[in-house]
Amino acid sequence: MEDSSARPASPTGLTYVVATSQILGLVVITMMAAWIGQYRGGIAWDSSQLLFNVHPLCMVIGMVFLQGDALLVYRVFRNESKRSTKILHGLIHVLALIIALVGLIAVFQYHKKQGFPDMYSLHSWCGITAFGFYFIQWLFGFYIFLFPGASFSLRSRYKPQHVFFGAFIFILSIATALLGILELLLFKIKDTYSLFVPEGILANILGLVLIAFGAVVGYILTRHEWQRPPLAEELALSMDFKTLTEEGSPTSLH
Amino acid sequence: MEDSSARPASPTGLTYVVATSQILGLVVITMMAAWIGQYRGGIAWDSSQLLFNVHPLCMVIGMVFLQGDALLVYRVFRNESKRSTKILHGLIHVLALIIALVGLIAVFQYHKKQGFPDMYSLHSWCGITAFGFYFIQWLFGFYIFLFPGASFSLRSRYKPQHVFFGAFIFILSIATALLGILELLLFKIKDTYSLFVPEGILANILGLVLIAFGAVVGYILTRHEWQRPPLAEELALSMDFKTLTEEGSPTSLH
Numbered sequence: 001m002e003d004s005s006a007r008p009a010s011p012t013g014l015t016y017v018v019a020t021s022q023i024l025g026l027v028v029i030t031m032m033a034a035w036i037g038q039y040r041g042g043i044a045w046d047s048s049q050l051l052f053n054v055h056p057l058c059m060v061i062g063m064v065f066l067q068g069d070a071l072l073v074y075r076v077f078r079n080e081s082k083r084s085t086k087i088l089h090g091l092i093h094v095l096a097l098i099i100a101l102v103g104l105i106a107v108f109q110y111h112k113k114q115g116f117p118d119m120y121s122l123h124s125w126c127g128i129t130a131f132g133f134y135f136i137q138w139l140f141g142f143y144i145f146l147f148p149g150a151s152f153s154l155r156s157r158y159k160p161q162h163v164f165f166g167a168f169i170f171i172l173s174i175a176t177a178l179l180g181i182l183e184l185l186l187f188k189i190k191d192t193y194s195l196f197v198p199e200g201i202l203a204n205i206l207g208l209v210l211i212a213f214g215a216v217v218g219y220i221l222t223r224h225e226w227q228r229p230p231l232a233e234e235l236a237l238s239m240d241f242k243t244l245t246e247e248g249s250p251t252s253l254h
Numbered sequence: 255m256e257d258s259s260a261r262p263a264s265p266t267g268l269t270y271v272v273a274t275s276q277i278l279g280l281v282v283i284t285m286m287a288a289w290i291g292q293y294r295g296g297i298a299w300d301s302s303q304l305l306f307n308v309h310p311l312c313m314v315i316g317m318v319f320l321q322g323d324a325l326l327v328y329r330v331f332r333n334e335s336k337r338s339t340k341i342l343h344g345l346i347h348v349l350a351l352i353i354a355l356v357g358l359i360a361v362f363q364y365h366k367k368q369g370f371p372d373m374y375s376l377h378s379w380c381g382i383t384a385f386g387f388y389f390i391q392w393l394f395g396f397y398i399f400l401f402p403g404a405s406f407s408l409r410s411r412y413k414p415q416h417v418f419f420g421a422f423i424f425i426l427s428i429a430t431a432l433l434g435i436l437e438l439l440l441f442k443i444k445d446t447y448s449l450f451v452p453e454g455i456l457a458n459i460l461g462l463v464l465i466a467f468g469a470v471v472g473y474i475l476t477r478h479e480w481q482r483p484p485l486a487e488e489l490a491l492s493m494d495f496k497t498l499t500e501e502g503s504p505t506s507l508h
Contacts (some may be wrong), residue, residue: 117448122461141388175429181431182376186440194371207376215422
């Protein structure tokens with residue numbers, strides 16, 4: 001009993017809630033693709049019109065789905081080594097950053113080709129803030145947790161800040177996506193939006209599913225019992241887990 | 255030393271960060287009033303045009319500033335009795351709900367007078383979700399924590415859910431405010447927004463200050479060392495604090 005609580009399998013509840021988050025994330029991507037494909041003419045890099053559509057699709061894949069999944073890595077991979085889990089966390093974030101960068105380039109290129117001004121709307125201000133913080137957070141995370149230079153004491157002092165800002169950036173990314181949905185609707189279907197046309201309803205539901213994805217990911221991350229317990233070998237190996245063991249109090253330590 | 259950690263004065267850092275949150279909250283309300291007064295003709299209940307402006311002002315006061323402050327009550331009043339703090343928490347939320355309801359009535363009345371349709375935009379869908387959840391959360395909170403019917407075991411099982419949904423509703427309220435700002439700008443100054451006119455810049459900055467308010471409140475709530483420690487008399491009085499003491503481990507218990 002004591003042993004199984006020090007190194008548990010994934011709690012059953014966690015498995016179901018993680019599955020729900022993944023379904024919601026895939027529904028977000030599918031609904032965005034359906035919106036673009038059905039109502040906005042599809043996607044194409046070499047069309048000055050359809051180039052825009054690369055933007056929302058890349059942003060929900062990178063800044064929402066993959067960013068959210070990177071946060072879940074420590075809850076899902078509970079019995080892998082801490083180092084493998086960290087590397088996976090960092091790699092998913094890199095992939096998310098690259099896809100988001102493609103989405104950003106698409107919208108700036110589209111504006112340039114169309115002669116539209118950049119960076120005037122609240123959506124763009126929030127978006128560039130989220131992307132900028134995300135990039136900086138990745139650099140700090142890499143330097144302090146993966147680059148072999150930072151001391152254990154710096155790591156444990158920085159960790160709560162990294163976790164807080166990670167959650168903040170994820171939430172800001174979802175809020176920015178909602179702003180982007182509303183902005184696109186008011187640019188494209190302003191006159192018919194109030195008639196409850198299918199495109200407006202689809203996009204509104206997409207917004208609610210985005211919120212549900214964020215809420216489920218947030219629930220998984222904040223539920224105390226679902227935090228990753230330190231493995232026995234980690235406790236033996238490193239002072240780095242001092243703060244974790246203070247909360248988890250695994251019996252193997254005493 | 256041991257005694258002061260069981261019943262500490264407010265940590266210095268906490269005081270400064272709470273002060274920052276209050277300044278940001280007041281800046282939000284001031285900027286919203288300035289936007290309405292300077293660019294949107296001011297506020298009046300009996301004008302079919304200016305009635306609208308009651309809506310954004312009431313919503314940021316109720317659903318953002320007061321809701322946020324109600325969440326901070328347990329961090330700020332550290333040495334009052336748990337019951338007084340609970341009552342204050344409940345009362346600020348009631349005040350917030352009433353002010354938000356006035357803001358909701360204003361916008362529905364405005365739509366009715368102007369012949370505008372209701373509830374078609376993503377802003378309205380998110381807003382009604384946030385307000386509905388907020389009302390339900392208040393009812394559950396009142397019934398389980400204040401109404402003298404619920405058992406200690408029900409209270410301690412419900413508490414983490416109450417805290418999670420409280421944070422979720424607060425974040426959703428801020429996201430809804432951002433959507434409302436963008437919607438109003440695209441309705442009123444769509445043609446000049448991209449020219450970086452002062453109204454657009456003011457409203458965008460208001461959006462960023464709203465995000466900063468939410469971030470600072472979120473930081474205060476999630477910082478582990480700033481959680482309200484149970485008072486000695488509370489520990490002696492009630493099983494209700496079992497979960498708290500497991501984390502706080504005050505020396506007076508042993």
